[in-house]
Amino acid sequence: MKEDLLHYVWKYRLFFTNDLISTNNDDILVLKNGTHNQNSGPDFFNAQVKIGEQLWAGNVEIHLKSSDWYIHNHEKDKNYDNVILHVVWEHDVEIHNNENVTIPTLELKEYVSKELLNSYQKLFSKPQKWINCENQISSIDSFVMNNWFERLYFERLERKSVLINELLSASKFDWEAVLFRLLAKNFGLKVNAESFFEMANMLDFSIVRKESGSQENLESLLFGQLGMLNDLKESQYFNVLKSEYNYQSKKYKLKTVDRSSVQYFRLRPTNFPTIRISQLACLYNLNQNLFSKLVQIENLDDFYKLFSVSTSEFWETHYTFEKESKKQVKKLTKSFVDLLLINTIIPLKFVYLRYIGKLNETEIIGLIEQIKPEKNSIIENFADLKVKSINAFQTQSLLQLKNEYCAPQKCLQCAIGNVLLKN
Structure with missing residues (x-):
């Protein structure tokens, strides 16, 4: 289990949302998951969560274990004073902010399906020859691929x-x-x-x-x-x-x-x-x-x-x-x-x-799209996986995919990885 999977599960609500209960036995209703923060500070901003009879608006912090809160010294950091919910995979200790106020905790492992965990394991656990999804990428719907290619190409243009x-x-x-x-x-x-x-x-x-x-x-x-x-x-x-x-x-x-x-x-x-x-x-x-x-x-x-x-x-x-x-x-x-x-x-x-x-x-x-596809080892490897290119728009997109997503294993930020996990 990795923390980025928890971020992914929370962001896309890939957990059972009915009958959520905090570690202190309070009912939890998630109204807004919040905005994913890619920088320093709490993981999700501007969430809305009803805990018991009280509606809270604020931030959500996510960790593998509750004790990570103290390992990262969040109890001393004022940036975390507005955390309204601590979402963890395993609850091992009660946590408090710098005013010694207990922060409600949701232990998520009981609310995530085994199918999702199996898909995640299948994607990441086994050593692959080239990319994590090499045995599955050819099954992705062409509509999903085309839309993802468009975003990838403009990401590449932005980099240039x-x-x-x-x-x-x-x-x-x-x-x-x-x-x-x-x-x-x-x-x-x-x-x-x-x-x-x-x-x-x-x-x-x-x-x-x-x-x-x-x-x-x-x-x-x-x-x-x-x-x-x-x-x-x-x-x-x-x-x-x-x-x-x-x-x-x-x-x-x-x-x-x-x-x-x-x-x-x-x-x-x-x-x-x-x-x-x-x-x-x-x-x-x-x-x-x-x-x-x-x-x-x-x-x-x-x-x-x-x-x-x-x-x-x-x-x-x-x-x-x-x-x-x-x-x-x-x-x-x-x-x-x-x-x-x-x-x-x-x-x-x-x-x-x-x-x-x-x-x-x-x-x-x-x-x-008027330009012929490029020829290099990356494009040839994708072709071997039955992802063939007919123009430079597709080859440029595939280069961006390989270099910025596959190589650093950012499958959770990839449209292809999302489809495979959600399926």
Whole structure:
């Protein structure tokens, strides 16, 4: 037995409510269970309980044992003076508040069904291979799953909004600058995300605007700020960029990076930082006021057209500055644009529309539903459990489910866990 199960049972009234009797043999009638408090203080606020002939309004505290009241020193804490009922699984001692007034106690174990306890044991007690409900999740009704997915997806958007709001506050709500920093982070992928993000944060976006008229100038700026032009190389293009960056660093009084932190290890050549930086430079060379364009687009094909960019000519025959390769036009793929949409554009659009008071959640879901499902081990494992995804809305929801509910075993806060327990 865990205390969070008692919270769950009390919150949803999953106990026999008829003929409730306190440990002092007073009749108890629960009119309002109260509001669940997730912070410090009593567990439920603003409950209404009739004890004997007296109607009480106040707070409810829940423990496994009555004696936990003293273990937690609640008798010395004024925040617990307004507790009108102590709900416990096992009553082992009378309890009092700091004025030495006895607090009525309800021992709950006699009022909870064995079926609920068995369901709880089934969900939690046995060691599972991956998630607690792996043998039952495929039986959940599709209506329940779809509604839960919607909440999960917007929880995920809210989590991504934290960084966006921090950047907006730091930039005095320069939406274009924030977009550039987030795109830079995403162009770096997992391996170079932090290096690219740090580079973008070091740059005043006004400099990017000024240099975006020339892709070569913009490449020199970005490569230079990443510390990728510090070495001595024989490449003519490298030295052109280096010369330009030396001029830029003096002109804009840039803080230069002593040593590049970008990585090539375990990256496919098309994902090399050199290629991604050139593509990012091309995107901004071709598009002034990129954020303004993006917030007006609602159709997936229009996003693909806007992001139909490649590298500068040098990178068509190179993956690094030194070694020449077979000529290939290296355009952004649709799958890469999908990642940008999922991780940057849709979250930023979500924050912007809410900021201007025009958020339409149906529109946001409609956009993410147009994107193909992501491929990773978590999504594959859910598919093995017969929970298959047909679009990115579902894969994003499943990632949120696994990371924020399954992994920390918050089954009692999960709609799936609720169904399984109540059944």
